[in-house]
Amino acid sequence: MDQTELASSIQQLYSLRQARTSLEKQEKALLAEVKVDIDTILDASGAKDYLAGDLTVTRIAGTNVSIKSDLLLERGVAPDIIDFATNRTQYYQYKVKSAVLGEMK
Numbered sequence: 001m002d003q004t005e006l007a008s009s010i011q012q013l014y015s016l017r018q019a020r021t022s023l024e025k026q027e028k029a030l031l032a033e034v035k036v037d038i039d040t041i042l043d044a045s046g047a048k049d050y051l052a053g054d055l056t057v058t059r060i061a062g063t064n065v066s067i068k069s070d071l072l073l074e075r076g077v078a079p080d081i082i083d084f085a086t087n088r089t090q091y092y093q094y095k096v097k098s099a100v101l102g103e104m105k
Contacts, residue, residue: 014096 001009034057038050042059050057069082 010096013094014098017096 038057038059041050042048048058050059067085069086072082073079
């Protein structure tokens with residue numbers, strides 16, 4: 001890939017990230033509206049699915065879990081045990097920002 005192609009690909013990446021950010025904001029707002037009605041209907045009916053035309057909305061309960069090593073240390077858990085139980089994955093993150101506007105995506 002030459003410099004011109006690379007610059008073009010980076011511009012496409014930047015544009016896609018801007019579009020994705022905009023769509024994610026729209027999705028979040030729309031979900032907040034829909035969620036109130038869906039929760040009311042599902043809670044009242046006891047069902048786990050809601051049929052909307054040819055689409056089915058399924059509410060799935062989940063839990064996010066995170067462990068804070070500093071809190072474990074405060075409770076006396078040995079640092080080597082915390083380190084043994086901690087998975088680490090190294091990765092690179094690629095940020096693209098407008099040289100004109102300084103925006104980062």
